[in-house]
Amino acid sequence: MLSQIVRPLVRTQIRLLANSQATRSTLISTITQWLSYLGVYAVVTQLNASSNKIQVSLTVGKPDSCDSSDWQQILNNLERNSETSCASKLSYEEMTPKQQSKLQRLLAYIIQVGDPENAVNWDILYPQLRSIDLDEYMLAGIKSALKVPQSLDQLIEGIDPDLAAIALPFAVSIAFLDRRVNPHEDRTLTALFNAMK
Structure with a gap:
């Protein structure tokens, strides 16, 4: 699977973070870089360590490969109230x-x-x-x-x-x-x- 292919890269990034003197900026850069590989423009707006986990907040722009009408529909769906937007997909x-x-x-x-x-x-x-x-x-x-x-x-x-x-x-x-x-x-x-x- 793809996860097995990229695991060595992930391990390398983890070692880099563990040994970095600027862990926060390195992690922010890593997150935006990995998302950019998918054609996603993202900005980390918040990053905190809490309860043995890292909490990250992102602002994400339209991915390169995303059609403008699809992106607008996604935004419209998210703006609807939670009752209508929580409808689950077909299982x-x-x-x-x-x-x-x-x-x-x-x-x-x-x-x-x-x-x-x-x-x-x-x-x-x-x-x-x-x-x-x-x-x-x-x-x-x-x-x-x-x-x-x-x-x-x-x-x-x-x-x-x-x-x-x-x-x-x-x-x-x-x-x-x-x-x-x-x-x-x-x-x-x-x-x-x-x-x-």
């Missing part, structure tokens, strides 16, 4: 059987294209999928869906944004299981991202 349990099936088939597809030359070894794959918080019901559906070839175009056609939003983080985690993203996986992740718009 796996709330999905219809058809949506659950599509999610299972999407995740099976990204597994299939991750190594298209080799058959999937479920005994090796199963614990990896469990590690990214896929429940047993979803895993059973994925295992079943792996038995037949899947078509990205058919899976993406008519997919609703909520389902794409649920699928994308799982798909990213699955794509990074082997610490690389091939062109087929990239196409799938891009299609899911675009379906969220």
Whole structure:
């Protein structure tokens, strides 16, 4: 997964902070630098150490890759009162059987294209999928869906944004299981991202 790839960088930053004579300014710089890698412009407005934790307040500007209309919609959503803005997104349990099936088939597809030359070894794959918080019901559906070839175009056609939003983080985690993203996986992740718009 991506977290395993960047851990050495994180450890380096931690050692830098531990040995710095200017820990506050170094941490502020580190936070803004790491967010800038994601195209996010952020300013640290407050930083305190309390109860064995570091509390950080940020002011964040529109990310480089964010469409202006999407950014404005985010701001509008945040300005609404808390009752309307706290509506939760669709959860796996709330999905219809058809949506659950599509999610299972999407995740099976990204597994299939991750190594298209080799058959999937479920005994090796199963614990990896469990590690990214896929429940047993979803895993059973994925295992079943792996038995037949899947078509990205058919899976993406008519997919609703909520389902794409649920699928994308799982798909990213699955794509990074082997610490690389091939062109087929990239196409799938891009299609899911675009379906969220």
